[in-house]
Amino acid sequence: MSDDLRELYQEVILDHGKNPRNFHASDDATNEARGNNPLCGDQLVIYIKLDADGKIADASFLGKGCAISMASASMMTDLLKGRSAEEAQHMFEAFHHMCTGEGENVELDEDVEKLKVLSGVREFPTRVKCATLPWHTLVAALKGENEISTE
Amino acid sequence: MTTSSTARLVTDPYDVEAIRADFPILARTMHDKPLAFLDSAASAQKPRHVIDAVSDVYEREYANVHRGLYQISEAVTERYEGTRDIIRDFIGAAHSHEIIFTRNATESINLIAHSFGRAFLKEGDEVVITELEHHANIVPWQMLRDEKGIVLKVAPITDEGELIMSAFEELLGPKTKLVAVSQMSNVLGTILPIEDIIHRAHAVGAKVLIDGCQAITHFPVDVQALGCDFYVFSGHKLYGPSGIGVLYGREELLNAMPPFMGGGDMISSVSFEKSTWAKLPHKFEAGTPAIAQAIGLGAAIEYVNGLGLAAIAAHEQDLLNYATQQLLSVRGLRIIGTAPNKASVISFMLDYAHPHDIATIIDRAGVAVRAGHHCAQPLMQRMDVPATTRASLGLYSNRADIDALVQALGDVEEFFG
Numbered sequence: 001m002s003d004d005l006r007e008l009y010q011e012v013i014l015d016h017g018k019n020p021r022n023f024h025a026s027d028d029a030t031n032e033a034r035g036n037n038p039l040c041g042d043q044l045v046i047y048i049k050l051d052a053d054g055k056i057a058d059a060s061f062l063g064k065g066c067a068i069s070m071a072s073a074s075m076m077t078d079l080l081k082g083r084s085a086e087e088a089q090h091m092f093e094a095f096h097h098m099c100t101g102e103g104e105n106v107e108l109d110e111d112v113e114k115l116k117v118l119s120g121v122r123e124f125p126t127r128v129k130c131a132t133l134p135w136h137t138l139v140a141a142l143k144g145e146n147e148i149s150t151e
Numbered sequence: 152m153t154t155s156s157t158a159r160l161v162t163d164p165y166d167v168e169a170i171r172a173d174f175p176i177l178a179r180t181m182h183d184k185p186l187a188f189l190d191s192a193a194s195a196q197k198p199r200h201v202i203d204a205v206s207d208v209y210e211r212e213y214a215n216v217h218r219g220l221y222q223i224s225e226a227v228t229e230r231y232e233g234t235r236d237i238i239r240d241f242i243g244a245a246h247s248h249e250i251i252f253t254r255n256a257t258e259s260i261n262l263i264a265h266s267f268g269r270a271f272l273k274e275g276d277e278v279v280i281t282e283l284e285h286h287a288n289i290v291p292w293q294m295l296r297d298e299k300g301i302v303l304k305v306a307p308i309t310d311e312g313e314l315i316m317s318a319f320e321e322l323l324g325p326k327t328k329l330v331a332v333s334q335m336s337n338v339l340g341t342i343l344p345i346e347d348i349i350h351r352a353h354a355v356g357a358k359v360l361i362d363g364c365q366a367i368t369h370f371p372v373d374v375q376a377l378g379c380d381f382y383v384f385s386g387h388k389l390y391g392p393s394g395i396g397v398l399y400g401r402e403e404l405l406n407a408m409p410p411f412m413g414g415g416d417m418i419s420s421v422s423f424e425k426s427t428w429a430k431l432p433h434k435f436e437a438g439t440p441a442i443a444q445a446i447g448l449g450a451a452i453e454y455v456n457g458l459g460l461a462a463i464a465a466h467e468q469d470l471l472n473y474a475t476q477q478l479l480s481v482r483g484l485r486i487i488g489t490a491p492n493k494a495s496v497i498s499f500m501l502d503y504a505h506p507h508d509i510a511t512i513i514d515r516a517g518v519a520v521r522a523g524h525h526c527a528q529p530l531m532q533r534m535d536v537p538a539t540t541r542a543s544l545g546l547y548s549n550r551a552d553i554d555a556l557v558q559a560l561g562d563v564e565e566f567f568g
Contacts, residue, residue: 005512009566014567064537065505124511
C-alpha cells in the first residue's frame with residue numbers, strides 16, 4: 001500500500017474518525033453554522049458557545065462525513081476551548097496553509113501543531129475540502145453566518 | 152471516410168480482451184497499477200474509431216457547417232448531417248429531423264422544459280417524475296414550477312429501488328401533462344418498466360419524456376416501438392465525445408414547439424421587425440454546433456453497432472452477476488439497489504468506511520469508481536445513505552477490473568475494518 005495513504009490515514013486520524021470527540025448538538029450555543037460540501041454531499045453543524053469575554057467556552061459538532069472531515073472536526077473542536085474568536089481565525093489560517101500551501105505560513109503554537117497529522121491531504125487535492133470544511137464552517141459560525149458551502 | 156481504424160465487426164464469442172485493445176486509455180496505468188476503470192456510468196472511455204473520426208475532421212475536413220460554399224464545408228456538413236441518420240436508425244426514429252443536437256442530456260431536458268414547458272404548460276398542470284431521477288430531470292422542472300406554477304409530483308420507489316407502479320398510477324390524472332422518467336437509474340441500476348409507464352401516461356393524455364442517458368449504452372432502444380414523445384441522451388456516456396447530446400422528439404411536437412435559443416443557424420429570415428424560424432431540426436440549434444463531436448458520436452454508434460447492443464448487454468449482465476457475487480463476499484458490504492431488473496451499476500456501502508475514503512484508497516490501487524451522491528441527492532435521502540460508492544460497467548469492463556476492485560477493498564478493510 002502506498003506511503004501517502006499511510007500518511008493520510010494515520011492512527012490518530014482513524015481514531016478521531018471512528019470515535020469523534022465533542023460529537024453532539026448544543027442547546028446553549030451562541031453561534032452555530034451548517035457546512036455543506038456539494039461535491040460529496042457531506043454536511044456538518046458546528047456549535048460554539050462564546051462566554052461573556054468572547055472566549056470559546058464550548059465547541060461541538062454533528063454531521064455525516066468521511067474519516068478526514070470527521071477527524072478534522074473532532075480535533076478542531078478539541079482545540080478551540082478557551083480561545084478567542086481571533087485566535088480561532090488565526091488557527092484557521094494556519095491550518096488552511098498547512099492543507100493547501102496557500103496563504104501565509106503562520107506560526108503554530110504547540111497545541112495547534114497536533115493538526116499537522118492532517119497535512120497528508122496535500123497529496124490528495126480532492127480531499128483538501130474534507131479537512132477544511134469544519135474550519136470554514138467554524139469561521140462562518142463566528143461571523144454569525146448560518147450556512148456555508150465549499151465550492 | 153478514410154480513418155485508420157474501422158468499427159469492429161461482431162465477434163463471437165464476445166472477445167473482451169480484443170475489444171479492450173480498441174480503447175487506448177485502458178492500456179495506461181494509474182498510480183503504477185493497471186487501470187481498472189469502473190466509472191463508465193459517469194463518462195465512458197473512447198475507442199480508437201471515435202478518436203480517429205474526431206482527429207480526421209480536424210486534420211482533413213474542418214470548416215463551419217451549413218454556411219460555406221466550398222468543398223470542405225460541404226463535405227463536413229454532409230458528415231455532420233449524416234450523423235443524424237445514424238442516430239435515427241440507432242434509436243428507431245421515423246425521421247432524421249426529429250434528432251436535435253444539444254450539448255448533453257441535461258441541455259436536452261432543459262430545452263424541453265423551456266420550449267415545451269413554457270409554451271404548453273400552465274399553472275396547476277402537473278409533471279410527474281420518480282424518486283430515482285438524476286438532478287438533470289428534477290431541477291429544470293422545479294425551475295419551471297417556480298416560473299409557471301406547475302405542480303411537480305414524485306412517484307415513490309421501494310427499498311430495493313423499484314418504481315411502485317400503483318403509486319405512480321395514482322399520481323396520474325387529467326392535470327398530468329408530462330411524465331419525465333429515467334429509463335435506468337444511474338445510482339441503483341434499476342431498469343424502469345417504461346413501456347408500461349408510457350402506456351399509462353398516454354392513457355391520461357400526458358406526454359412522456361424518457362431520460363435514456365444510462366439505458367442507451369446498455370440495451371437496444373426503439374423510440375417508435377416505445378411510443379415515447381421525447382427521448383434524451385448524452386454522447387459521452389455512449390463512448391462518444393463530450394459536448395454532444397441528443398434530443399429526440401416526435402415531429403408534430405417539435406414543430407409545435409417554439410425555439411429554445413435564438414441566433415444564427417436557427418432562422419429562416421431576420422429583420423429588425425421580425426424573424427422567422429428555420430425548419431426542423433435547425434430551429435432548435437442556434438449557433439455553430441459541436442461539429443467534430445457530433446461526427447464522433449456517429450462513429451461511436453458505428454462502433455457499438457459493430458459489437459451489437461445485444462452482445463454488449465449479455466456481456467455486461469454476465470459481468471454484473473460476477474461483480475455482485477464477488478462484492479457480496481466482502482465483509483460489511485451492502486448493495487444499494489437490488490431490483491431484479493437492473494444493469495451495469497453497483498452502488499454499495501461498507502459499514503466501516505465512508506465512500507470518499509473508499510474511493511481515495513482504491514484509487515491508489517488503480518481502481519476508478521465514483522463516490523458521492525451521483526447527482527441524485529433526493530434518492531440518497533430516500534435510500535437513507537449520505538453517499539455511496541459506485542462501480543459501473545462498460546462494454547470493455549472485464550473480470551480483472553472486478554477482481555482489482557475487490558482486492559483493493561481489502562486495503563480499505565485494513566485501515567477501517
